[in-house]
Amino acid sequence: MSERVMPGRTDGLITLGAADALWVGLTAGSAVPTASGAFTCSPARARAGYVLLGGHVVATVRSGGGQWGVSQVEVRRAAAELNAVGADRQDLVRIGPFRGAPKQRSSEETPLRWRRRIAEELQEPSGPGRAARREVGRPHHLAGIDWRRILVERTRDGTQRTWWLPRTVVRLLDAAEHAETQWVQAARDHRAGTAGTEPPSRPRQVRDTDGRRMTSPGGPTASLRPYGKELEGQLYSVLSRKPGTSRRVAGWACAVCRTAPATVLDHCHEHGYVRAPVCQSCNTQERPDHLYSNDIRVANRYTRLFHTHADAWLHHWHRCPGCRARTTLPLPHLAAWTAHTACRPLRPTHRAPGGRKPCGVLRVSWTGSQNAPRSCLFTVAVDFCPSGEHRVLARVPYREAAERFRTWLAETAPAVAATAGPDRLDGLPAQSRPVVVDTSGEGLALF
Structure with missing residues (x-):
């Protein structure tokens, strides 16, 4: 591969066009698809002194002749780190659209804000004019990643579209967004004379004692x-x-995965207490998939929440003093647990290639309110049954579901269960202060 070295420079700088070709060539076999134009097309900001490659910031340099270049060593390093990332295309995270999301216009001066950029492009009307607009600089990559090749679009009820990306890619883009924010702030501090060093060019990754990747000193997330x-x-x-x-939240690592910067303050929507700062990926992972205000489709991600990573998630949910003292989960989570775990033996199977498979898609709805447990009832059903059978599997009263959860918690996560109960927390209000209205009311918006 030929690389055009900048004339008069002996420090390994190459032109932005050569860097584009180098990036694409080095990442051709990556599990995360990349795109050309990472240095030269919007939303790349090479003339602002940096570009984003995956989850990293790479510095750009302007020569005496006014030409911009970048260190090929840094490009190769970023490409090697991206090539080491695996992407499970079945582990998807919903990235939008969400109800009540504000519509904002992006410009060349705004940071990455990758969710907003994707939403703006996908919500454009299709047609020949759209292709023409792309040719004059419309965003077609994010941090060098070709998100269009891995975007999954789903349609609900034949009208509502939702967009999904692999969790690995979501975390990469979240890391890129955070790194850019830190870079810009460091650059401002440097220009103001409040920092003694140049903005860092990239984070270095190390592993903590649990094998999780954490950021070492010297990078924008240090x-x-x-x-x-x-x-x-x-x-x-x-x-x-x-x-x-x-700003305080952004200074923490995600309290769940501990591998990404925190971006939101997760809290219990039922009792109103803060749980912990988390990244967008983890916050989306635990979001119930509401069909209506009191109706949840139980997706595959609940296998992770209640089985493979149950201990970590239960610990996180019980950071809420209300849930911990009452040894329960918020109503939507308890409903999902009841359908996915407590009613699993009731789910029928059908013949399929390679053996029998669970029937259709689980769904749980409820009537009444958790604030009046005697009136609250879960109804577990199966949607999309191939034979049109098995409509309703069970009807479980709220109190029975809560009691089943307490028993299951003691068996599944004894350390979490040991810290739960009404005698574990003094001073908890006798009456919770819910953030949302009862589920029997109108205008409910849990999330």
Whole structure:
């Protein structure tokens, strides 16, 4: 592969066009597809002094002749790290659209904001004009990643579209967005004379004692610190109004996966207490898939939430003092657990190539409210049954579901269960302060 070295430079700088070709060539076999134009097409910001490659910031340099270049060593390093990333295309994260999401216009001056950019492009009307607009610089890559090749679009009820990306790619783009924010802030501090060093060009990854990847000193996420219960027992409605909360959250690593910067403050929508700062990927993973205000489709991700990674997620949910003291889960989560775990033996199977497979798609709805447990009833059903049978599998009262959960919790996560119960927390209000109205009301918006 030929690389056009910048004339008069002996420090390994290559032109932006050569860097584009080098990036694509080095990542041709990556599980995460990449795109050309990572250095020269929007939303690349080479003339701002940096570009994003995967989850990393790579510095660009302007020569005496006014030409911009980049270190080929840094490009090769970023490509090698991306090639080492695996992508499970079955482990998907919904990236939009979500109800009530504000519509904002992007420009060359705004940071990556990759979710907004994808939403803007996908919501454009199709037609010949759209292709023409792309040719004059419409975003077609994000951080060098060709997201269109791995985007999954699903249609619900024949009209509503939803968009999904592999979890690995979501975390890469979240890391890129966070790294860009840190870079811009460091550059401002440097220009203002408040920092003694140039903005870092890339983070270096190391592994902690649990084998999880963490960021070492010297990178844009070097200031991240593990969450240590600093916000435990605080109400989200109060904390979210305090100035500086967003910046404080961004200083933590995600309290669940511990491999990505925190971007949101996860909280219990039922009791109102803060759980912990988490990344967008983990926050989306635990989001119930609402069909209606009181109706959930039980997706495949619940296998991870209640089986393979149950201990970590149960610990996270019980960071809410209300859930911990009552040894329960918020209503949508308890409903999903009841359908996915407690009613699993009731789910029929059908013949299929390679053996029998579970029938259709599980769904759970409820009537009444968790604030009036006697009136609350879960109904577990199967949608999309090949034979049109098995409509309703079970009807489980809320109190029975909560009691089953307590028993299951003690068997599945004894360490979590040992810290739960009404005698484990003094001073908890006798009456919870829900953030949302009862499920029997109108205008419910849990998430």
